[in-house]
Amino acid sequence: MDHRARPYRSVLYIPGSKPRAMDKARSLPVDAIIFDLEDAVAIDEKATARALLAETLAAGGYDPRAQIVRINGFDTDWGAQDLDTIATISPQAILLPKVNSAADIEALATRLDARAETAQTTIWAMMETPLGIMNAAQIAAAPRMAGFVMGTNDLAKDLGTRQHADREPLLTALQLCLLAARAHGLVCVDGVYNAFKDEDGLGRECRQGRDMGFDGKTLIHPAQVATANAAFAPSAKEIDLASRQIEAFDAATAAGQGVAVLDGRIVENLHVESARATLAKAAAISKLEQA
Numbered sequence: 001m002d003h004r005a006r007p008y009r010s011v012l013y014i015p016g017s018k019p020r021a022m023d024k025a026r027s028l029p030v031d032a033i034i035f036d037l038e039d040a041v042a043i044d045e046k047a048t049a050r051a052l053l054a055e056t057l058a059a060g061g062y063d064p065r066a067q068i069v070r071i072n073g074f075d076t077d078w079g080a081q082d083l084d085t086i087a088t089i090s091p092q093a094i095l096l097p098k099v100n101s102a103a104d105i106e107a108l109a110t111r112l113d114a115r116a117e118t119a120q121t122t123i124w125a126m127m128e129t130p131l132g133i134m135n136a137a138q139i140a141a142a143p144r145m146a147g148f149v150m151g152t153n154d155l156a157k158d159l160g161t162r163q164h165a166d167r168e169p170l171l172t173a174l175q176l177c178l179l180a181a182r183a184h185g186l187v188c189v190d191g192v193y194n195a196f197k198d199e200d201g202l203g204r205e206c207r208q209g210r211d212m213g214f215d216g217k218t219l220i221h222p223a224q225v226a227t228a229n230a231a232f233a234p235s236a237k238e239i240d241l242a243s244r245q246i247e248a249f250d251a252a253t254a255a256g257q258g259v260a261v262l263d264g265r266i267v268e269n270l271h272v273e274s275a276r277a278t279l280a281k282a283a284a285i286s287k288l289e290q291a
């Protein structure tokens with residue numbers, strides 16, 4: 001499936017060191033999984049997590065969920081070995097943490113190009129450093145790029161922001177990354193909500209992310225999945241409006257007019273494009289949930 005056509009409402013991180021959690025994910029209704037070898041894995045567990053993850057992914061059972069592996073950076077003791085091990089199972093996508101520039105992506109792409117097993121592997125970038133945010137457009141345009149994941153914890157740390165429920169200190173960075181992702185046809189998913197037992201707070205942040213234009217939210221616990229799936233799916237009202245906009249525009253076109261009027265508002269070709277995208281997203285979600 002084309003990476004922009006598939007839903008990414010819920011993108012769950014799973015530590016590569018936790019076999020029970022990796023097993024549980026085979027039955028969770030998530031759109032995508034990030035199998036993590038980076039920050040969720042303690043230093044003395046890095047090697048065992050890497051081997052366990054390769055074995056677990058080779059065993060499979062995660063389709064139709066999108067599967068992304070977050071390796072450690074190449075400036076650490078583990079990044080090169082992570083890639084060597086994970087490459088053997090032809091991963092769908094590699095997520096590179098703390099990306100600062102297009103050169104970081106090009107270096108990973110060169111390593112992937114050198115192996116037959118990773119011919120189809122795409123690259124996702126963690127957008128979580130001030131330099132990375134400033135270089136978002138060139139990173140989005142780099143080879144093999146398919147998606148951005150906002151790393152709001154690292155970003156807040158580097159910026160020295162205070163925590164605000166409305167995330168005001170982070171909004172410029174979030175919007176810059178969305179702009180760059182959309183300009184280059186990438187998926188863009190929002191950062192995690194750390195208080196995983198606070199359903200109301202998560203719901204608010206998901207709605208904010210959806211309003212901004214994110215495709216979905218990264219999650220840290222299964223209890224967060226339903227909230228994200230609901231927030232990032234087109235609502236029944238949106239689906240109804242989209243269908244009626246298409247109908248009204250088709251009728252106007254048949255009558256030789258370029259613009260329709262529905263519920264007191266104009267409907268032009270660009271609105272019909274959005275309406276078709278809404279219906280396509282709803283259909284993709286329905287297909288994924290039935291698979």
Ligand SMILES: CC(C)(COP(=O)(O)OP(=O)(O)OC[C@H]1O[C@@H](n2cnc3c(N)ncnc32)[C@H](O)[C@@H]1OP(=O)(O)O)[C@@H](O)C(=O)NCCC(=O)NCCSC(=O)C[C@H](O)C(=O)O
Nearest residue numbers: 013014015020021024039040128151152153154220221222
């Ligand atoms: C947050 C947790 C440490 C909580 O763990 P725990 O106390 O074990 O949770 P529960 O007992 O409530 O778990 C219930 C069952 O659910 C399974 N589980 C828990 N978490 C996950 C998960 N992420 N994926 C799949 N399954 C999960 C447990 O195994 C239990 O199963 P069972 O026993 O069979 O019923 C824990 O949730 C956790 O470790 N979460 C992931 C944390 C993580 O990945 N952090 C790194 C990513 S966030 C990040 O790095 C952001 C970014 O880089 C930035 O800068 O912002």
Ligand SMILES: [Mg+2]
Nearest residue numbers: 039128151154
């Ligand atoms: Mg991070």
